[in-house]
Amino acid sequence: MPDDPDDPDGRLLDDAVGRLVRPYTFSDGRTTPACDFDLMTMVVATGTELRRNVGLDHAHVLELCRTPVTVAEIAGHTRMPATVIKVLLSDLLERGAVVTRPFDFGKPGPVTVPDLDLLEALRDGLLKRL
Template identity: 85%
Template sequence: MPDDPDDPQRPLLDDALGRLVRPYTVSDGRTRPSCRFDLMTMVVATGTVPRTNVGLDHGHVLDLCRTPVTVAEIAGHTRMPATVIKVLLSDLLERGAVVTRRFDTGTRGSYSPPDLDLLEALRDGLLKRL
C-alpha cells in the first residue's frame, strides 16, 4: 500500500523528524502486550470488525493484516517499535479481529541453517538506513 499524503488513515510521519505521535500515546501508555508474540509470529485479519472503537493505528495495523504478515513486517511498515505493535496486536487479538500462528518455514521437521550471505546483506542494508 503506497503512502498517500491525503490518506486520513496514514500515520502522522514527518520525513525529517519521524513519527509525530509518541509510541506510548498509541499504546495508551502500555509497555507490555497482554498476549505473547515474537517478531516472527504470523498475524492475519479474521474479517471480524471489532465491536469497540479502535484507533487509527489499530486500523492501520489491521489493514496490514489482510494477508498473513509477521510482527516484524508490521513494525517496519508502520515505523513503530515492535513492542508498540505487539500491544496493538494484543488489543486486536482480544477483540477477535486477528489470529496468530507460528511462522512456518515450509521445512516441516527439518532445520536448515540461515544463509549467512543473505543475513549479512540484510544487516548491511539496515545499517545504511540508520
Template identity: 55%
Template structure:
C-alpha cells in the first residue's frame, strides 16, 4: 500500500519502486566535479527542457546553500545518482556549486567539533 501523498513511486513494504539509476537515465558519472561536501545553491534561473521530479525536488532543496550529501539524504538516493541530478542542474544554469569552506576535512579541530556536536545529540 502506498503511503499517503507519495503516489505510485513509494510502497510501504517495498520502498522506492523506481530504481535509483532509472532517475539518472542510467548515467553514473556527473559532468561537473562534485564531492559530498560541495555546496550547491539555486541561481533563480528556470531550467530549460524536461527535468524529472527528482530534479525539481533537488532544486527546491537548494534554495539555500546545501551540501551534496544533504541533498542525497533528503532525496533518499545514492550519492552517485544525486551528483548526476545536481550536475544536470549546474549544466543548465539552475544551480551554482562551490567547494566546501574548509580545505582539510581531516583537520583535528574540525573533527573534534563534529564529535562534540554528535555527543550533544545523544
C-alpha cells in the first residue's frame, strides 16, 4: 500500500479497491462545489496564508497546487473522485488560497508548409534503418 500521511497505518486505502472510507466524508458530505470547475480547469496556489486551519485533505490538495495543475491531475494524485476534489478546491478558492483559469490548449499558429526535402531525407533515413 502506498504511504499516505493521512493514513499512516494504511487502513483507509487498499490497492485493489481504493479508499475504504467514503470520499464524501472528506468534503463534509457535500457533493456540489460552490464554484464551477471542469476536469481541465488549471489550479495554482496563491501562497496566501489561511486564517483558519484546513483539514488534511484540503492541505494535501493545496500542496499539489504549488505548480499549475488540472482538476483531473489532482483527482488522480489523491485517488479521490473529481467531484470531491472540486468541493475541496471550491473551499480553497473561496478562501483565496488558489486561483483558477481554463486550460489553454494553445491557439493555433500560422499554418506552415513542411520542408519537403527534409521530410524525404527523414523517410530515406528511416527506410535505410529497416
